[in-house]
Amino acid sequence: MIDHEGPTPLYVQVADAIAARIDAGELPPNRPIPSENQLVQEYGVARGTARKAIQLLRERGLVITVVGRGTYVAATNDGPTATR
Amino acid sequence: MIDHEGPTPLYVQVADAIAARIDAGELPPNRPIPSENQLVQEYGVARGTARKAIQLLRERGLVITVVGRGTYVAATNDGPTATR
């Protein structure tokens, strides 16, 4: 899943992996993506790497982060106003 | 009690210290261990360090965490005198 030896930076790989899960519908709009700690567990990377990956997704407009709650899949027409 | 300068990570030292207290019967099964904030006070570490120590104990199966309530000593056998 994640190639620790390849030329592509880990945080890019993690970001792409999450993007793929979003694209596949596994992570639907307005739903939270795994927390930083969960990403650390799932992908076997350091927290800094997970954070960089999320930051990348944020810059791509794929996710929205809410402090104290988590990071959510961006809705095409709506904000992060779900998850109850 | 906790060596802030030694080679052993603080969260490991804290986890071991709590495990010892469990083993000594000071923290009996089904009873709560000190809260994260209390551990911060008692051991003079950051909350993140206390959380990591608890996470370690959770992975060892020594404790169980309940959101909004606290972390409890696991009830599964393994008391100080639980020969069964």
Next chain:
DNA sequence: GTGCATTTGTGCGTATGTATA
């Protein structure tokens, strides 16, 4: 019911040290 206090969950930012490419 409503509000408060407690406790855990999550994220932000930063820092040091080590190691590799």
Next chain:
DNA sequence: ATATACATACGCACAAATGCA
């Protein structure tokens, strides 16, 4: 030298679940 990556550690703020008055 710079970028990447891991591990550890600190402090802070906000959010959510729980329990109690």
